[in-house]
Amino acid sequence: MRPVFGVHIKEASGSIPISMLLLIVGSQAMAGALSVTGAGEFIGGHIAALVKLVDGNSYAVGFIFFLIPFIMTQFMSNRGTMLIFHPIAIATCAYIGGNPVGLMILIQAACLSAFMTPMATSAVPYIMECGGYDQTSMIKQGLLYSVIACVVSVGWIMTLYPIL
Numbered sequence: 254m255r256p257v258f259g260v261h262i263k264e265a266s267g268s269i270p271i272s273m274l275l276l277i278v279g280s281q282a283m284a285g286a287l288s289v290t291g292a293g294e295f296i297g298g299h300i301a302a303l304v305k306l307v308d309g310n311s312y313a314v315g316f317i318f319f320l321i322p323f324i325m326t327q328f329m330s331n332r333g334t335m336l337i338f339h340p341i342a343i344a345t346c347a348y349i350g351g352n353p354v355g356l357m358i359l360i361q362a363a364c365l366s367a368f369m370t371p372m373a374t375s376a377v378p379y380i381m382e383c384g385g386y387d388q389t390s391m392i393k394q395g396l397l398y399s400v401i402a403c404v405v406s407v408g409w410i411m412t413l414y415p416i417l
Contacts, residue, residue, distance in 0.1 A: 301345055309349050315411040318342055318356045319403055323363035331364040338364070346416060355414030362406045369395040 300317060307313035318338070326334040338360045346353035368377060369391055380386065386394075 300341060301348060304345055304349060309351065309417055311355070311411045311415040311417060312407060314345075314351075314416055315355060315359050315407040316403070318345075319359045319363045319407050322360050323366060323399070323403070326364045326367040327370040331367050335360055335364045349416070351416035352414065353416075355410050355416060358410050358414065359406060362402070362410070366399070366402055369399065 300321065303317050304314050307317075322334050322338045325337075339357060342356035342360060343353050345351075346356065370377070370388065377391070381391065
């Protein structure tokens, strides 16, 4: 078999730990289950109630729509989380008569910032395995970046694309 980038495909795929493969499969199943069972709508109902509490303040709504997908994408696939929250953002903006563009961008930013748990993305378990990291070190290393990403994303995007 011909090597790709100097590595044989059978050798590379044979060296992947089975625990990581099971983790990837499990996160895909979790994303599918949340979509199919209606848990996305359940979460959306709670978010709509939170939006009602903050009375349509763009920054508060943006914070909600950044924080919740950011947390959820640490435990399931980022694509699945985006697919759940995009319709929720559109429905929320339709409910309050707002523009969903900023929320859509925030959801993308939050869901593509999955780095604090090994379930978030398939590259993280490789880093943990090779570097000798554990879950505590991943959270410690990602906490400051997470706070900065949230503040900058919500502040910048909600200034450029306010909901109301």
